[in-house]
Amino acid sequence: MNIALSTSVMQRGKSGVGQYVLALTRALLAHAGEVNFHLLVLEEDIPLFDFVRDRMKIIPVSETWRPAVKNILWHQLVLPRWLARNQIDVLHVPSYRRMLGKAPCRLVSTIHDLAPFHVRGKYDLARMLYGRIVVKHLARQQDQILTVSSSTARDVQRFFGIPLEQQKVILNGIDHRRFQPGDRATASQQAKERWNLTQPFFLYVSRVEHPAKNHVRLIEAFTWFKRLTNSPWQLVLAGSDWHGAEHIHAAAKASPFADDIRFLGFVEDDALPNLYRAASCMVYPSLFEGFGLPPVEAMACGTPVISSISGSLDEVVANAAQIVNPEDAIDIAEAMRFIASSPERRENLVRAGLENAKRFDWSKNAAQVMHAYGGRLSPTWGDCPGAGLQHLRTPCLTSP
Secondary structure (H helix, E strand, O other), X not given: OEEEEEOOOXXXXXXXXXXXXXXXXXXXXXXXXXXXXXXXXXXXXXXXXXXXXXXXXXXXXXXXXXXXXXXXXXHHHHHHHHHHHOOOOEEEEOOHHHOOOOOOOEEEEEEOOOHHHOOOOOOOHHHHHHHHHHHHHXXXXXXXEEEOOHHHHHHXXXXXXXXXXXXXXXXXXXXXXXXOOOOHHHHHHHHHHXXXXXXXXXXXEOOEOOOOOOHHHHHHHHHHHHXXXXXXXXXXXXXXXXXXXXXXXXXXXXXXXXXXXXXXXXXXXXXXXXXXXXXXXXXXXOOOOOOOHHHHHHHHOOOOEEEOOOOOHHHHHOOOXXXXXXXXXXXXXXHHHHHHHOHHHHHHHHHHHHHHHOOOEHHHHXXXXXXXXXXXXXXXXXXXXXXXXXXXXXXXXXXX
């Protein structure tokens, strides 16, 4: 069987979807001897897949196709021809933003969340309309929809009309070889040397995005916490600037405790586990998540977690986190005060978190993804726009 995985939505690995693609690919390596994997990768992202070596085939895609609109056109008009020429049996698109309307093979797509239906202003108007209208049509053309949580599956049924029994819920996983308890003294020393973090700190790992990730309200809560406690604890925000980041930076500068609010930017994979271990507490006040990996990663590293339960976070963090109302800054501040002042509560959360994290294992979940790739393959291919054009170039896929 020939399986292709489109990776162009991974945003250079700096987003949740990007981490999903990398983790899934690592887990699928165990099945590389059973089928032929073809990874469709934008040229500048190829180094991110060095770990596949000769076990999967990397198909370079020209950087010309990286911009969002061009990338959508590439998926709809160019990719189907490559799939036909290379006799691909299954195409997996790991994000609803690039689902195909028609292809010569079985279509499998992952839907992580339907945030455009929940968070006002999460994206610009064009992307909101695309997520609400176009995606609804495309989702109904897929042979198999994968959802990463029961919450997202219910949303897909509610907003797209695709019954739960026609979806397959496969939880995200984490790499437990990377995310596990470690030497906190070593982790703290690394945090001190690299980022000059010398005080206890709350850590939020998320792209710096407004309003969906709720940074502004978190900064407000941290300001209340500092006023209430006069504590030396700091707030550390790890993640790349994204849509609306200027509002978050402005809120931090306006806080009377701005010196205790640190922006680290994107933290690469190798440094992330020790950053979790160095943190005194992970705080995750997101307004909506289709899954939410960082709280689970933090739990697996032995770090206590404060979290909202919006979207799928309820089922993800279960009873292993200090729960807050993400729309109430005072509630978040009180949770921060309680955790900072109660070593016993922190230890209880550490134990509960380590147990909860065991549920999320890619080695098991990848087998379910492989099962989803099976099923009746499409026997024929109808007409595709541009199917008769023969101007494709290799080895680099300006067109694949």
